[in-house]
Amino acid sequence: MATNSDVRVHTPPTPEERAAIKARIKENAARRKRERYVPVVPEMQMGFIHNNVDCIGCRACEIACKDKNGLDAGPRFRRVQYVEGGIFPNVFAFKINMSCNHCAEPACLPACPTGAIWKRADNGVVDIDSTLCIGCRKCEAACPFGAPQYDPHRNVVAKCNMCIDELEAGRKPYCVSACMMRVLDVGPIDQLRDGTYQTKARGPNDQVVSQVRGMADPDLTKPSIVFIPHSKGRVDG
DSSP states (O other): OOOGGGSOOOOOOOHHHHHHHHHHHHHHHHHHHHSOOOOOOOSSOEEEEEETTTOOOOOHHHHHHHHHHTOOSSOOSSEEEEEEEEETTEEEEEEEEESOOOOSSOSHHHHOSSOOEEEOTTTOOEEEOGGGOOSOOHHHHHOTTOOSEEETTTTEEEOOOTTHHHHHTTOOOHHHHHOTTOOEEEEEHHHHHHTOSOOTTSOTTOOOBSOBTTSOOGGGTOOSEEEEOOTTTBSOO
16 A cells, blocks of 8 residues: 555646746747757767567566656556467567667657757767656657657656666666666667677677567667567568
C-alpha cells in the first residue's frame, strides 16, 4: 500500500516563475518560426547496443531509469518488449530493449513548436527542456519509436537524454549500469556498428543489425541503435 512518502508532489510554479516560463516559451517559439531547421551533424554520435538473445527481461534497466528520472507510474523512458511466437514444440521468445534512439534525423525535433528539443553537437544526444514544453504532444506523434513520454500530471513531455550528466562525468547511463547480464551498452554508434568498440553486449562472432522484427523502419529517422538479433527477430531473412 502506498504511503504519503511514496506520493510525488509537484509544486506548482509561482506567478513570477510562470510568467518567466511563458516568456521563454514565446521567445523560443518566435525564434523557431524565424529559423529554418537544419539537421545537426554531431562531432561524434553516441548510440545504444542491445543483445536480444541474452537479455533475460529482468527490467532492471527500466527500474533504474525510472528511479534516476523520478518518474511516476505510467511514463517509461526505457521499455523492455517481450516477443513470443511459434507453435509447440517450435516456439520462441526474445526481448527488445529500447528508449530514445537519439536519431541522426529525429522527427521529434522539428515537430516541437517551442524549441524544447534539440540535438547536442558534441555527442548527438537528442535532449529536451521540459520547462519549455506546452504539452501539445506533437513530438510524441512524430516519433515512430514511442520515445517521448507524456506526463498527464504535469502536462509536459519528457524522454531519455542518455543520462547526459553521467556521460559528461565519464560514466555510463543508469540503464546500462543496472544491466546484470551486460546485454545493454552505449558507445560511439559507428564503432558499435563496425565492431571496433569493446563491449560485453557483443560476442566475438555476433553480427549487429539496425532493425529487428516489430520495429519501425530505421530509414525514417536513422536511429542510433544496433541489435544482436534473435534468429526469429531478423527482418533480413
